Amino acid sequence: MPLVKIHDKSFETYLSEETISNRIDELAAGINKDYAGNRPLFISILNGSFMFAADLFKRLTIEAELCFIKLVSYKGMKSTGKVVTSIGLEEDIFGKDIIIVEDIVDTGKTLHDFLPQLLHQQPKSLKIASLLHKSEATIYPLTIDYVGFDIPNKFVVGYGLDYDGLGRNLKEIYQLV
Ligand code: IMP
Ligand code: MG
Secondary structure, three states: OOOEEEOOEEEEEEEOHHHHHHHHHHHHHHHHHHOOOOOOEEEEEEOOOHHHHHHHHHOOOOOOEEEEEEEEEEEOOEEEEEEEEEEOOOOOOOOOEEEEEEEEEOOOHHHHHHHHHHHOOOOOEEEEEEEEEOHHHOOOOOOOOEEEEEOOOOOEEEOOEOEOOEOOOOOOEEEEO
């Protein structure tokens, strides 16, 4: 299996393009069923989730809205423990069915800090879809309603996820060697 080098680190393939795609088919099927007759608003958290959000959204057969916000907590390979909103939410979410779209839940800090801000605006419902979950690393307990893959506590890149700005364009997900 060829290694990919990003900055100073080597990464090996962990989830293939096909594995990711098949799993997103399943997640979308679940959402189409659970939200039949409703019109949820998907809130995709930039930057990492853009690719997952696009692939998930394409598979929806229900009516749905999509918007993006930007929360930042990572620098290099570590969470800074501080979550900053750098592009805020413009939509009115009062009375709406909200689905948060994340690339990965690691410590849970990002969503733990952000969810109360959303709940304060009284959506009708609030669920979370995350492609990846490092459940071993999660410090702030969260219910993730739609999880793509539960992965070990190792740094990953690709399919939207970066290591210091690079690697987002990879079609597969790679794990640190
Ligand atoms: P949390 O706040 O610790 O749950 O981290 C959430 C954010 O950190 C994610 O949305 C990612 O942007 C980033 N992150 C966490 N783990 C990784 C990883 O293994 N690779 C790349 N980014 C990560
Ligand atoms: Mg992210």
